[in-house]
Amino acid sequence: MLNDLLRDQDGVITLAQAQRVGLTHQAVQRRVRSGYWRRCARGVYFVDDREFTDAARIRAAVWAHGAHAAASGLAAAWWHRLTVFAPEVVEVTVPRNSRGRSHGGARVRRRNLGASDVSAVRGLKVTELSLTVVEASVRRRGGAKLMDRALQRHVELQALWQAHLRNKGRYGAPAARRMLQAAADGSRSEAERLLLGLLRQAGLTGWRTNHPVAGYKVDVAFPKQKVAIEVDGFAFHTDEEVFQIDRQRQNTIALCGWQILRFTWLDLTGYPERVIAVIRSAISAR
Structure with a gap:
């Protein structure tokens, strides 16, 4: 035994x-x-x-904080197999009245979790999947990618909203609400606003919005260089029919001699410097 x-x-x-x-x-x-x-x-x-192993490290860190402790944040995301790499610091949520100090390699969050917000996964208490997605998505840069992937494969948006509303006073709640709102409308309009803001901040000029090309309108165009930029929202909103139409549209524009760059809301929020670097490279090469 x-x-x-x-x-x-x-x-x-x-x-x-x-x-x-x-x-x-x-x-x-x-x-x-x-x-x-x-x-x-x-x-x-x-x-x-x-x-x-990482599994042993996370398990020991959670159990070190008592029977009512649960892995949360990125530690819970890794335990749920939402992420590939385990975090160096294990986030552990304990009840508000819990005694004792944080142990090495752990970060303690004090809050009372409801029964619906805790799951037992492979013998360890962790935050429930929906709450884990909401919390882990705001724990690191580029975390929106984690939410988008989870929405494609594991959870429904309604479940994420419910988990968020049950735990409104927690650390990171305002950022999570903004991300959920962006996911709710597909975030394409927000992505367009973000792109225009990045172009202005970078001092890039010569671009036009909703520029006509080959019978279509591209989101942002550099007409002189014939560079078209298209922005997308959360991937989980994209169905097969929309995907096919977008590809036909993209091919038609490309056949007219335009270079097409595509960026998602995730690119614009998580890697803005990379987005601007790619655009600079494209317009300087043509």
Whole structure:
């Protein structure tokens, strides 16, 4: 039973779990003194005969903060497999009245989570998927990409709004609301406004909005250089028919000798310097 538990828990075990499978407190301490078990925090241990993986690190960090702690933010996003790379600092949410200090490698958020906002995933308490998407999307630059990907594959926009409204006073809530509003309308109009703002800030001139080309109107055009810029909103709004029409339109414009650049709301919010660099390169080369 002990070996099965350690295998399922990435080599991490609590004192209470060890006692439930028959080990005494003294037996646990002997393992620690011998170096076979490593103490991660009070009452939390790692069996040091295997690699201390990201999963083990996050599990130990959460359990170090008590039975009511839950992984949140980017740590929860990684645990839900929404992101590829685990964060260096593990965000842990604990009840407001929880005692104790933050342990090394962890950042504590104090707030009372409702039962609907906590899930058990692979034996660890984490924020529920919708709340995780809403919170993690504002924890890093380019986080809107995480929300867009989740909307395409995992969750509905309504569920994200519900999770947000249940937890309005949390850290990052205003930024999350703006992102959800952008997702709700597809964010194309907002993307266009962002692009125009970036062009002005960069001091680029000679561009026109809604410029006619080959029977179509492109969002922004540099007529002299024959460079057309098209902006898109959240990818989850795009269906197959719209995708096909856009490609036909793009091919027609390209056959008239125009270079076409496409940027999404995610590009404009997450990587504005890259967007301007690409535009500069395109208009200087023609």
